[in-house]
Each structure stands twice: as C-alpha cells, then as structure tokens.
Amino acid sequence: MNRRASRATISDVAKAANTGKTSVSRFLNGEQHVLSASLKQRIETAIAELDYRPSQMARGLKRGRTRLIGLIIADITNPYSVEVMSGIEAACRARGFTLLMCNTNNEVDQEQHYLNLLSSYQVEGIVVNAVGMREEALSQLQQSLLPMVLIDRKIPDFSCDVVGLNNREAAIQVTQHLIEQAFHAILFVTEPLGLVNTRHERLEAFYAVMAQHPGHVAEQAEVAINDSARLDAVLKDYARRNAGQRCAVLVVNGALTLQVARSLRRLGLSWGGDLGLLGFDELAWSELAGVGITTLKQPTWQIGYSALEQVIKRIEGDDTPPQEQVYSGELIVRKSTIFGP
Numbered sequence: 001m002n003r004r005a006s007r008a009t010i011s012d013v014a015k016a017a018n019t020g021k022t023s024v025s026r027f028l029n030g031e032q033h034v035l036s037a038s039l040k041q042r043i044e045t046a047i048a049e050l051d052y053r054p055s056q057m058a059r060g061l062k063r064g065r066t067r068l069i070g071l072i073i074a075d076i077t078n079p080y081s082v083e084v085m086s087g088i089e090a091a092c093r094a095r096g097f098t099l100l101m102c103n104t105n106n107e108v109d110q111e112q113h114y115l116n117l118l119s120s121y122q123v124e125g126i127v128v129n130a131v132g133m134r135e136e137a138l139s140q141l142q143q144s145l146l147p148m149v150l151i152d153r154k155i156p157d158f159s160c161d162v163v164g165l166n167n168r169e170a171a172i173q174v175t176q177h178l179i180e181q182a183f184h185a186i187l188f189v190t191e192p193l194g195l196v197n198t199r200h201e202r203l204e205a206f207y208a209v210m211a212q213h214p215g216h217v218a219e220q221a222e223v224a225i226n227d228s229a230r231l232d233a234v235l236k237d238y239a240r241r242n243a244g245q246r247c248a249v250l251v252v253n254g255a256l257t258l259q260v261a262r263s264l265r266r267l268g269l270s271w272g273g274d275l276g277l278l279g280f281d282e283l284a285w286s287e288l289a290g291v292g293i294t295t296l297k298q299p300t301w302q303i304g305y306s307a308l309e310q311v312i313k314r315i316e317g318d319d320t321p322p323q324e325q326v327y328s329g330e331l332i333v334r335k336s337t338i339f340g341p
Contacts, residue, residue, distance in 0.1 A: 008050035016046035069097045069311060070118035070126040072111070076103040078255055079283050080300055084129055084151055087304025095312055097124075125311035127151060127304075147314030149307045154197045159322050161314070163307040165298050166326040167198050171205035173331055174250060174278055174296050179209070181337050183248040183276055185217035186210065187238050189231075189260060190252035192222045199252055202280065206250065217242075225256055231263045239269055247275050248337065254281025254295075261293065271336040278337050280329075292334030299327045 010028075014021045019039060026034055027043045035043075046052070069092055073081050085101065092099045100121060102114035118126060125147035152164035178186055188206050193199045203220060210218035221234045238247070249271075251257040257279030264271060271277035272291035279286075282297035306325060 008052040010052075012050055013043065013046045013052050016050060017042040019043065066122050066124055067097050068121055068123040069099050069308065070121070070123040071099055071101045071129065072114055072118075072126065073101060073103050073129045074106055076101075076105070080254055080281050080298070081129055083300035084304035084307075087301035087306075088127055088308045089304075090301075091305045091308035091312075095308070097308075097312070124315050125149075127307050127311055128153075129304075147311050149310045149314075151303060151307050152198055154324070156195070161307075161310050161322045161325070163303050163310060163325045164198070164327070165303070166328055167201035168205045170280070170296050170298075170329040171202040172209055173329070174280075175206050175209040177294070177331060177333070178248050178250065178276060178278060178337060179213055179216065181246075181248075181276065183246045183337075184215075185219065185242045185245065185247040186250055187234075187247070188218070188220045188250050188252070189234070189256060190220065190222055191225055191256055202252055223256070223259075225259060228259065228263065228266075231259060232266060235260065235263050235269070236267055239267070239275060242275075249275060249277050251277070251279040254279060254283045257281065257293070257295075258283070258285070276337045282330075282332055286332075287334060291336055294334045294337040295332050297330040297332050299329070303327060 010021050010024050014024045024043055032040055071088060075081055089099050104110040127149050129151040149161045149163055154162050188203055190199050207218055210216055223231045251260050278294045280296045282295045286293045286295050
C-alpha cells in the first residue's frame, strides 16, 4: 500500500516509529530532550518516509494561538492600499505572523462576509483599511474585542488605534505651496465628504490657510470617483470663470487625481499651462504624465508596517488607551505647479 496516497497523520507516524502519539507530539513541540536518541531517530525517519506535515493551524489552536492577522481592504486596485498592504505583510513576516487579506471591492455586502470569515479563522488581530466600510460593520468589529487598528481613518465614538498621515500638516503644506507659486484661486476637489475624517481634515486645513490670505479665492467641489460627467462640468466651469488668472486644482487623493487628469485631457486643458494641479498621494504615473504632477507623498509602507506592529502590541497584552499615530508627508514638486506667470 502506498502510504502517501493520503495525507499522513500523527497516528501514522507513531505507528511507523513504533511508539505512541505523545512521544511524536513531544518531538514536534521541541521537547526532544525527554526522548531517547533511538526514539528520536525512529520518529525522524518515519516523518521523512511518510512526508508528514503537521497542521500549523491545529497546533496553534491547541496553544490558543493561530498567528493569523486579518486585513480588510476596500479596494485592492488602489495603489495606496497596495503600498499599505506591502508594509503590513513585511511586518507580519518579521514577526512570524501570516496575513489573511480580504478585499471588499467597495461592495457593502462583502464586508459582513469577510468579517464572519476572519472570525471563523480565529485571527488574533485585524487591520482595517476600508474607507467605505459601514459604521455598523466597524461597530461589530469593535464588539468582537479583537485587537484592531484602523488605517487613515477615525470614527466618532469608536475607541480604536489609528495609524495614518498627519492630514492637517500635509494640507497646510500643499496649500501654502500653491499660494507661494502665486495661484490666486484654488479649487479643492474631493470625493463626497461623508464621515471620512481624512477628507474633512484636509479640507478644513485648506480653508484655514486660505483664510490667512485675503484676496485669494477658495472653492470646493464634491465629486464621486466614477462621475466623470459631473467632474468634467465642474472643471470646465472653474477654468472658464478663472480664465486669464493663475488658478489651481488641489485633489484629495490619488485615485481622484487620476480622474481629474483624465477630465482635463478630455476638456483640452493642460496642467502646468492652463491651470495648476496638485494631488495627495504619489503614484507611479505622476512623474510620467507629460508635465509631471506635483504630489504629497505619504509614507504608505511605513504606515502599514506600524499598523501591524501596533496590532501585535495589543495581542501581546498592551492595554494602554487607544492612540493615534501620524506620519508627515513629503511634497514632491513638479512642473504642474511651478509654471510661469
């Protein structure tokens, strides 16, 4: 009979080594010092011959540990999320954890499905990078008592660790840059604000800086990421009303910056020519888009890495009050904001 026809069990190893399962368990759990040399050799030989591979999940559950971390992400196609996930995965490898990634694809129905799935796998902690996640879903997460960290998001009356960008500092920096480049009017384009704190914080800091410069014109527009018709209309009207003077568009995130760039192309308007353009998030195409686009680069990899480290601290028993850990961004200036008068 071919012993490898089916997956070998610990009982098979014990039988082949002519010993009991307890001795095999001790061998596998690093208690080999209590076994005789000949017994250790028999067990080692049996494991090799049977190609026995113990279930890490089962072993972990016996110890009350799975070494699994869950990640709920809103959109895996978003470059920001990919960089964050890379940092999380690197921290998992460094600390001996395995990452289970769930992409909701911005679909509300998937949130509950993945929450239940991660619970069934008995993950030890969760990182949430899902701006579109419903409040009730997040509340259920909180009630689960699992160690959890939110990335780039704070929820009112939701006590949880948060890691992300220093949004106020970053928005002040980019707005001041545009003013220093002599732009008279600045349009802040954002996705619908909702309860997303990152959008509110960036917009509020933008207005705070603009208020310090009388005579400058501050405007805002809320546009859904897939509403190209409305975006075209907003930008066309803005460019028409500010024809002949230096005006710029400040965009709340990288995904929307791409849509703005596409819209300007459709309208026959050029950034670095007809108007200035600056977007949060550094994307690979930013420097390749004809005249490069000025961006506010976030330390996304570090944000992900730090979020995972914070989860592990909670897993290991850190019971200090929830904290917000913020990082500074880096302004990368390109020709889209430094063209001549």
